[in-house]
Each structure stands twice: as C-alpha cells, then as structure tokens.
Amino acid sequence: MNRIKTLAGATLATLSLSVAPLAASAADTVKVGIMLPFSGIYAQLGEAGRDGLKLALKQQASNLNGAQIEYIEMDTEAKPARAPELSSAMLSQHQADFVIGPVHSGVAMGMIKVLRGKDTVMIIPNAGAAAATGPLCSPNIFRTSFSSWQPSYPMGQVALDKGYDKVYAISWNYGMGRESLDAFEESFTAGGGEIVKKVLMPFPSTNFQPHISDIAATQPDAVFVFFAGGGAIKFVKDYDAMGLRGKIPLLGSGFLTEGTLEAQGEAAEGVETTLHYAEQLDIPANQSFRAAFNTEYGHYPDIYAVQGYDAGLAIAQTLSQLDGDASDKQALIDTMAQLTIDSPRGEFTFSRAHNPVQDIYLRKVDNGVNVVERVAAAALEDPARGCQL
The missing domain is CATH 3.40.50.2300 (Response regulator)
Known part of the structure; x- marks a missing residue:
C-alpha cells in the first residue's frame, strides 16, 4: 500500500x-x-x-x-x-x-x-x-x-582484554548472523583467541536448549552471539534458565539487548554487548x-x-x-x-x-539498562571489502 x-x-x-x-x-x-x-x-x-x-x-x-x-x-x-x-x-x-x-x-x-x-x-x-x-x-x-561488521568486530578485542581465550559462537544462518560471527572471529583470532565451536542455526529457529547444553558441556571462557528481537529474548532467558548466567559470560552484538530488555528481565543482567548507540x-x-x-x-x-x-x-x-x-x-x-x-x-x-565512521560502545546490562562502560572502538571504519569507489 x-x-x-x-x-x-x-x-x-x-x-x-x-x-x-x-x-x-x-x-x-x-x-x-x-x-x-x-x-x-x-x-x-x-x-x-x-x-x-x-x-x-x-x-x-x-x-x-x-x-x-x-x-x-x-x-x-x-x-x-x-x-x-x-x-x-x-x-x-x-x-x-x-x-x-x-x-x-x-x-x-x-x-x-x-x-x-x-x-x-x-x-x-x-x-x-x-x-x-x-x-x-x-x-x-x-x-x-x-555495517554488519561494525558492531561485532570490536567485541573480539574486548573478549581478549577480559582474558577470554576460548569462545563459543552461535547465531542464525543468514546474512547478518554469518557476517556478525565472522567479524567477531576476525578480531578475536587475530589477537590469539580460539573459536572452540561456531554454530549457525536455521533461521528463525529458537530451539536453543540443545546448543546451550552443548555450551555447558564445552565450558568455554565466554559465549558470543548474534540474535535480535524475539530470538534474542528467548536465548537470553533460556541461557539464564539453564544456569549459565554468572558462570559463562555472555557477549553479543548490541541487538541482543536492544529493545529486548524489558522482556528479558533479570535474565539479561550482566550481558555485555557492543553497539553504536545506547539510550543513556x-x-x-x-x-x-x-x-x-x-x-x-x-x-x-x-x-x-x-x-x-x-x-x-x-x-x-x-x-x-x-x-x-x-x-x-x-x-x-x-x-x-x-x-x-x-x-x-x-x-x-x-x-x-x-558507511558511518563511528564510535562503537561497550555496554553492560545493569538494573535493566544498557549502561555504557567505555568506547570499545573509536571512529571505527568498515573495511568496505570489494568497494571500487
């Protein structure tokens, strides 16, 4: 119309x-x-x-x-x-x-x-x-x-700075999901980190329990994900319900906790994400x-x-x-x-x-709010691979 x-x-x-x-x-x-x-x-x-x-x-x-x-x-x-x-x-x-x-x-x-x-x-x-x-x-x-690269790339260095050497990565198998995991992996492995497992789920499946059980069995230092909307809500709540919150740190592209915090409730407390904006x-x-x-x-x-x-x-x-x-x-x-x-x-x-050349912020959920901890990457420019301008 x-x-x-x-x-x-x-x-x-x-x-x-x-x-x-x-x-x-x-x-x-x-x-x-x-x-x-x-x-x-x-x-x-x-x-x-x-x-x-x-x-x-x-x-x-x-x-x-x-x-x-x-x-x-x-x-x-x-x-x-x-x-x-x-x-x-x-x-x-x-x-x-x-x-x-x-x-x-x-x-x-x-x-x-x-x-x-x-x-x-x-x-x-x-x-x-x-x-x-x-x-x-x-x-x-x-x-x-x-660009899909921008929010996720800085989190690789954030993970390394926190001493996380082995990370489990999971998302949906579609463009934004694949590109987000690839961007995290690019910076994380360049600094010596290891992706212990990379899972691409069918979109828009939200059957997360088997994968969260696998995370618990694998015992990585941290988990990095790209999920948004209803999928982000369910993953965070399932992660908490299966007892991993507070035990294995959960990291993500900022859309994991963007517009989803009210529905996620206490399950989102402590989740850290990187994004180019925060309401506060x-x-x-x-x-x-x-x-x-x-x-x-x-x-x-x-x-x-x-x-x-x-x-x-x-x-x-x-x-x-x-x-x-x-x-x-x-x-x-x-x-x-x-x-x-x-x-x-x-x-x-x-x-x-x-593309915008922009700051990417590290945010942590505290009392239901994405609180900015610091600038994770200042004036970050997407590499624009393949652009002939």
Whole structure:
C-alpha cells in the first residue's frame, strides 16, 4: 500500500517544514521517498525510522532555504520481492530526490539493483548487509546505520582484554548472523583467541536448549552471539534458565539487548554487548533528541529512530549547503559525502564507501539498562571489502 503525503494537503505540523516568508516554487520541492516496513513483523522499526527522519527535517526547516519537503511513503512489508517494483516507482513515477530505506537487508539488495548509479540518493537507515557498501557500493548510496561488521568486530578485542581465550559462537544462518560471527572471529583470532565451536542455526529457529547444553558441556571462557528481537529474548532467558548466567559470560552484538530488555528481565543482567548507540549516552545531542522525540510522539526513541533521524540530518545539512537546491545530483552526492553529522550517537562522518565512521560502545546490562562502560572502538571504519569507489 502506498501512502503519499505532500505539503499541498498536509497538516499544520507538516507545513512547518517550510518557514520561508515567500511560498517556494515547484522547483524548490524536494521529494523524499520512504521505503520502510509499515506492516508485518518489522512495522515498529519502520515507523521509528520514519518518525526520526521527519523530526530531523522538521527541526531543520529554517535551514532548508525555502525548500519544501514532499514525502512519498511506500510499505515494503519487509518483502524483498517488492523492492524492485517500489524502487522503480520512486524513480520513474515520483522522481524522488532521496530514497530512504530499508530495514531488511534482503530488501536493500532489491533496492540497490534498481537505484545503484541512478539520479537519486539512497540512504540506508538500518539494513547492515555488507554488500550494500562493499561490492555493490555506489556514489549515490549512503548508510546512516551500521555495517554488519561494525558492531561485532570490536567485541573480539574486548573478549581478549577480559582474558577470554576460548569462545563459543552461535547465531542464525543468514546474512547478518554469518557476517556478525565472522567479524567477531576476525578480531578475536587475530589477537590469539580460539573459536572452540561456531554454530549457525536455521533461521528463525529458537530451539536453543540443545546448543546451550552443548555450551555447558564445552565450558568455554565466554559465549558470543548474534540474535535480535524475539530470538534474542528467548536465548537470553533460556541461557539464564539453564544456569549459565554468572558462570559463562555472555557477549553479543548490541541487538541482543536492544529493545529486548524489558522482556528479558533479570535474565539479561550482566550481558555485555557492543553497539553504536545506547539510550543513556551522556552527550547533549542525545539528550535533546530524546526529549524532542518524546514531545513529538509521546514515547522515547530507540536506535531505529536515531538512524532515521540521522538520515534526516544528512538531507537537511546537504540542502542547507546547496541553498535548498536538489537539482544537481552530483552536488548532492559530493556535499553529503563530506558531512559531519552531530548525531545522538556522537559525531560521525562518512567513509569512502559512505558507511558511518563511528564510535562503537561497550555496554553492560545493569538494573535493566544498557549502561555504557567505555568506547570499545573509536571512529571505527568498515573495511568496505570489494568497494571500487
């Protein structure tokens, strides 16, 4: 289902995006296509990303030099098969200047097939697929989230620093799972660590008990996992129920405890993860963002809202430098590539492959909160293997 909102028939809140004293001409309209899931299992993630995006552009309205933002929203339903058709519509029917999406890496691959090298700027606000800014990189593709490599790679050194020499690794057998375990293994083994067992489970199976029993029998120094959502909730609770919490340290990519802590409860206490954001980050940009988001939407933001917000900041800063003119696509790309984004996660820039160069934080669950212990890797740049930019 397509949902199109233009300023012509917008609400008062949307009209605040243009605050110039004179009405902008049609040439000053900037079309922002949003390809996110608004139904299905990932609907909440899509809505969070969209809300963050719109908040940033609303806040930056006075810096857009009179340009008006027209939103074109399309529900990907997190279905890769829909991606080429919707992407083609963004190009040919709507002639979007920017296309924001998606959440799902499979959808990202379908979008890239259509949008790569075209006269629109694609900004990925979540999907971490390495290929997007690796072998399939393109000057017009940017990411404001993370590559799958970034959150997991620093945990290898963290484990070594803690004296964990032998680690058991487990995830689902799909792109994000494989790439996350590989990233951890890369840094961990480079420092002399040993992966005693690497398990890739069928996705989306949550039959964890046999593997947790195997962990107990193997007795590694620690366990590293990538699970998210419902799988993360169940793994952490099963791990605790089988008596391993407090005996064999549990480490993970940050999505293990992101948006899952309330459901995990006490079982998550002590779990350590690495990620590019934490709700409690004590920096002004995060504090002001969280307050503004809560005022606008009636609840506090998550990491998906942050990533959408930063996509909005990237658009706003680019338009500000170009006097609100989105007509020169090469100028859009060149300008965006040089930005420094003052994000709620901390400042970041874009790498040559247009991934965020960003801090990754070590977090520990304490009293139901992901408490930042330290920066695990400062200004970490994804290697972008295979990118020819």
